[in-house]
Every structure is written in C-alpha cells, then in structure tokens.
Amino acid sequence: MKLGPSGDTSHYDGPGLVLSQFRKSRNRIDEVNHCEVGIAGGGIIGLSAALELAAAGLKVTVFERGRAMAESSWAAAGMLAAGDPENPAALRPLAKLSAGLYPQFLANIERLAGERIPVRTSRTIQGVRQLPEGLHDLDTAELAALAPGLAAGSLKFFSLDEPSLDPRDLARALPRAVRAAGVTLLENTAVTAVNAQARGVRIETDSGTWSAEKMIHCSGAWAAELTDIPIVPRKGQMVVVEGPERLNVVLRTPEIYLVPRSNGLIAVGASVEEAGFDKQVYPATTARLLDLAAALWPPVRTMRVVDAWAGLRPATTDGLPVIDTCGEHCWVAAGHFRNGILLAPGTARVLLEMISGEPLSVDLEPFRCGRFAASSVHT
Ligand SMILES: Cc1cc2nc3c(=O)[nH]c(=O)nc-3n(C[C@H](O)[C@H](O)[C@H](O)COP(=O)(O)OP(=O)(O)OC[C@H]3O[C@@H](n4cnc5c(N)ncnc54)[C@H](O)[C@@H]3O)c2cc1C
Structure with a gap:
C-alpha cells in the first residue's frame, strides 16, 4: 500500500495530488518559518537588538524560551550606573554610548508601546x-x-548625575514595543540548536525549524548552552x-x-x-x-x-560582556553582568553596526570571544 506524506492512508488520492499538496505545505512552512535575523533570548539585550534591527528595516524574529523580560532583566535594580567606579575601565566607552542613547531609547519604546517608562531618580x-x-x-x-x-x-x-528606572516598567513596555515595531516575538519557544547552512543558519526550536540569514545569541546566563562561550x-x-x-x-x-x-x-x-x-x-x-x-x-x-x-x-570571568561574531552568520551579545539594563541601547547599536558592516561607535576589542581562549592558554 502507498502511504500519504504523513504516513497515513486517509488523504491519499494519487501521486499527483499528494505531490502538489506536499509542495504547497512545504511552501507554506518555508514562508512562515523564515526570517532575516533570528534572536535567541527575549531579555533586554535581545529585545533592544530586535528594536534597533527592525528600525533599520530588517525582518526579525525573537525566540524566547519562557516569557519575554522575565529573567535577569525583570530582576534588576534599574540603575543606569555608567559612573560606578566599580565598573571595569574597559566598559566605559560602551557605558557612555549607551547612557547617551537612553533618552531616545525610552522615548521610542514609549511611542511604540503607548505607555510611559518614568525615570524614577536622577541622582x-x-x-x-x-x-x-x-x-x-x-x-x-x-x-x-x-x-x-x-x-x-x-x-x-x-x-x-545618573538616572534609575524600574525594570518592571520596561518589562511591560518593551515586548509591546518590539511587536509594534514589526518584530515577531515567539514566547515559550526555546532554541535547541543553530546550524550553519549555505546562506545562513537553520534554527531548531522546540516548536519547529526556522531558517534565517543571521542569528544573534542573547540568551543571558544560558548563553553557554548554545555557544561555546563561558558565560555563567x-x-x-x-x-x-x-x-x-x-x-x-x-x-x-x-x-x-x-x-x-x-x-x-x-x-x-x-x-x-x-x-x-x-x-x-x-x-x-x-x-x-x-x-x-x-x-x-x-x-x-x-x-x-x-x-x-x-x-x-x-557573567564572564572579566566582568565584561561578549559582543562579537561567533561562527558563520552568528553573533553573540551576552554576559552584561551587573549593567545589562544600562548597556542595552549601546549594545543594540553596535550589533546593528557589526551586522551591517558599518563603522563601530565604540571599539569592541575588549568584548571579543577570543579573549577566553587566550586567558585559558595563559593560566
Ligand atoms: C539582582 C540584580 C540586580 C541588577 N541590577 C542592575 C542594575 O541596576 N542596572 C543594570 O544595568 N543591570 C542590572 N542587573 C543586570 C541586568 O539585569 C542584566 O545584565 C541584564 O538583564 C541581562 O539581560 P539579558 O537580556 O542578557 O538576559 P535575561 O534578561 O536573563 O534574558 C535572557 C533571556 O534568554 C532566554 N533564553 C535562555 N535560553 C534560551 C533559549 N535556548 N532559547 C530561547 N530563549 C532562551 C531566557 O529565558 C531569558 O528570558 C541586575 C541583575 C540582577 C540579577
């Protein structure tokens, strides 16, 4: 007995019809399961990157294992602590860039989400x-x-002269803002593997396979599960x-x-x-x-x-984030440790610049993946 494509006999009406149905459903799947840029992780880093990339005209899909903005980004105190003397010196240029972008970042989220994100303190x-x-x-x-x-x-x-905000305000508004900006935000969708293919990547999730031209890993404290970068x-x-x-x-x-x-x-x-x-x-x-x-x-x-x-x-061993390419068609932005709320708009900006091959607003050398390999050789 000949079986239909799914192995059952109930809808088998002859080879021609089955083939056309099969092609039709393949096309439908390809059309639905494709994006220009896939982002793993719907915390502040992933969603800020999605917003920046969407504003540049890219078709972005964010895959979030649980609820967006429900992990570290929800738990933060909300200080935009660019002037904290405890920050590593190498963080300062990115912190300065990000702090400078913040008013515009918040105004954009407020406009898209239709709700206010009040600055709670300014000193x-x-x-x-x-x-x-x-x-x-x-x-x-x-x-x-x-x-x-x-x-x-x-x-x-x-x-x-340093502001703070309540991350719960951002946790409410940012997912709304990214959706309003045209980003597809898939919650309860875990990325399980990312494999390079001829012209991009194949993204396996626990609810289907996607293809994308580019992939960005923004999965916070879980980033080591999908990359070989030692983030803990x-x-x-x-x-x-x-x-x-x-x-x-x-x-x-x-x-x-x-x-x-x-x-x-x-x-x-x-x-x-x-x-x-x-x-x-x-x-x-x-x-x-x-x-x-x-x-x-x-x-x-x-x-x-x-x-x-x-x-x-x-976290990383040197307290600095990782913002870099990590394999073919793949980038990573994770490890923002104590300053991810502050660093989100700046990180999103440099990610867009990296991906589109534009000049970088800050030197990303301190944030390269390669530094971990080098340090393990020397210790
Ligand atoms: C107590 C505390 C106080 C803090 N205070 C401040 C502060 O005052 N100022 C400041 O700037 N920063 C602060 N931070 C740090 C800041 O919260 C983090 O640096 C920032 O939230 C990191 O953002 P993220 O998007 O990388 O990670 P997260 O917000 O953790 O997001 C990562 C997301 O990836 C998802 N994910 C993981 N694996 C997968 C997968 N396989 N597929 C799909 N999705 C996946 C997770 O579910 C999660 O939602 C604080 C943090 C804590 C815990």
Whole structure:
C-alpha cells in the first residue's frame, strides 16, 4: 500500500495530488518559518537588538524560551550606573554610548508601546573608600540636603548625575514595543540548536525549524548552552522595603545600594553569588542586605519588607560582556553582568553596526570571544 506524506492512508488520492499538496505545505512552512535575523533570548539585550534591527528595516524574529523580560532583566535594580567606579575601565566607552542613547531609547519604546517608562531618580550618591581622581566629596551639609539620614561612617561620598528606572516598567513596555515595531516575538519557544547552512543558519526550536540569514545569541546566563562561550549565572537577591521616610536619590557603596522607586518603595540589593541556576530567596541573605542598608541609611531599620526576589546575571570571568561574531552568520551579545539594563541601547547599536558592516561607535576589542581562549592558554 502507498502511504500519504504523513504516513497515513486517509488523504491519499494519487501521486499527483499528494505531490502538489506536499509542495504547497512545504511552501507554506518555508514562508512562515523564515526570517532575516533570528534572536535567541527575549531579555533586554535581545529585545533592544530586535528594536534597533527592525528600525533599520530588517525582518526579525525573537525566540524566547519562557516569557519575554522575565529573567535577569525583570530582576534588576534599574540603575543606569555608567559612573560606578566599580565598573571595569574597559566598559566605559560602551557605558557612555549607551547612557547617551537612553533618552531616545525610552522615548521610542514609549511611542511604540503607548505607555510611559518614568525615570524614577536622577541622582546617585556614591560612597567610596578612596575618592577617584578629579572628584570632590560632598560635605556634611550637602549630604544632609541630598540624602537626609545618611550615616556616612568612614566613607567619602560624591554625587553622580545618573538616572534609575524600574525594570518592571520596561518589562511591560518593551515586548509591546518590539511587536509594534514589526518584530515577531515567539514566547515559550526555546532554541535547541543553530546550524550553519549555505546562506545562513537553520534554527531548531522546540516548536519547529526556522531558517534565517543571521542569528544573534542573547540568551543571558544560558548563553553557554548554545555557544561555546563561558558565560555563567551570578545570582542576585534583592529585597524591597516601604516606610514613611522618603529617599529621592540612589545611595550606592561597593557593598550595598538603595534604589527608591518614587512611590515610597525602596529596592535594596544585591547579593552576588555563585549558586548555579538557583533563584530561591534566602531570608539569611535578605537580612544581611537589610543590615548593610540600615548601616548606610538607618531609616531602613524600621521599614516594612514588602517583596524579595532573585535573578541570574549573565557573567564572564572579566566582568565584561561578549559582543562579537561567533561562527558563520552568528553573533553573540551576552554576559552584561551587573549593567545589562544600562548597556542595552549601546549594545543594540553596535550589533546593528557589526551586522551591517558599518563603522563601530565604540571599539569592541575588549568584548571579543577570543579573549577566553587566550586567558585559558595563559593560566
Ligand atoms: C539582582 C540584580 C540586580 C541588577 N541590577 C542592575 C542594575 O541596576 N542596572 C543594570 O544595568 N543591570 C542590572 N542587573 C543586570 C541586568 O539585569 C542584566 O545584565 C541584564 O538583564 C541581562 O539581560 P539579558 O537580556 O542578557 O538576559 P535575561 O534578561 O536573563 O534574558 C535572557 C533571556 O534568554 C532566554 N533564553 C535562555 N535560553 C534560551 C533559549 N535556548 N532559547 C530561547 N530563549 C532562551 C531566557 O529565558 C531569558 O528570558 C541586575 C541583575 C540582577 C540579577
């Protein structure tokens, strides 16, 4: 007995008809399952890249294993900490580019999504043990005016003109914005393999196969599953408090930060832990965070804990992201560690420049994949 293409006999009406039906369905599949650029990962890095590429006229599909913006990008504190003295020096040009693009990035998302992403604070009071060269520290009166209640201890403080936002606002608006920009965002769709083919890549997902001319890996702390780049998760636990005392600036030291949300809530964070993919919140850790926060800003001691969560930062051994080509027709943008919210628009910009062969806005040498191979040879 001759079988139809799917192996059953019920719709078999002779070879001619079967062949034409088969061709028709193949065409339909090819038409549906093709895009110019496929992006694995619907966090802030993948979605910002999708927005930038779509604005340049590219047909983009984002594959997101779970819900878009529900992992590290949802868990972040939301500081745009371009001036944090803890940042590696090599990050500064990209951080500066990204911070400069932010107003335009937010305005574009707001226009496309039809909702506001308010800037929650516009100043950070940074505590340090040693003042960076060229900066002057705030005196007691200045500190009392900017951050009433601050317990300076032995630290010196300086003021940074640095905004913060609530990543939950972005988590709501960014997926809407990318869809409004014409991007296909497929949630609950995990990329399981990417293979180079003659003129692009074949993307295997858990709900079908796609072909694309280009592929970008933006899968955050999970990027090592699909690439051979050593990106690992660094867990961060955070806790939110609420109370009558108001804070209008971000307070940050190398040990702890307090980020007010402008609605009376203050996010306190964050731990940096090697805990694999564990996202559980542990009371002992949040208690330690609250102790550190209260030592810096004593009103925390009497505030009510209203929320706590943990997220997985994508980390590399040198604390710098990986933004590079990684195999034929493939690129990677991952490993943004503690600064992925800040670095998203800048990363999206340089990805577009790389992909279209335009001059780069910043030198990407510090972010190359090859640096890991080199360091493993030397150690
Ligand atoms: C507690 C905490 C506080 C932070 N605070 C700040 C801050 O104040 N400022 C700042 O700039 N940054 C901050 N960060 C860092 C920032 O959150 C991250 O750098 C950034 O979110 C990384 O974005 P991403 O898109 O690479 O990763 P994610 O947001 O984790 O997105 C990756 C996505 O890829 C998906 N994925 C994984 N594998 C696959 C697959 N095979 N197929 C399809 N999809 C896949 C995941 O489901 C996920 O949605 C903080 C992080 C944490 C945890």
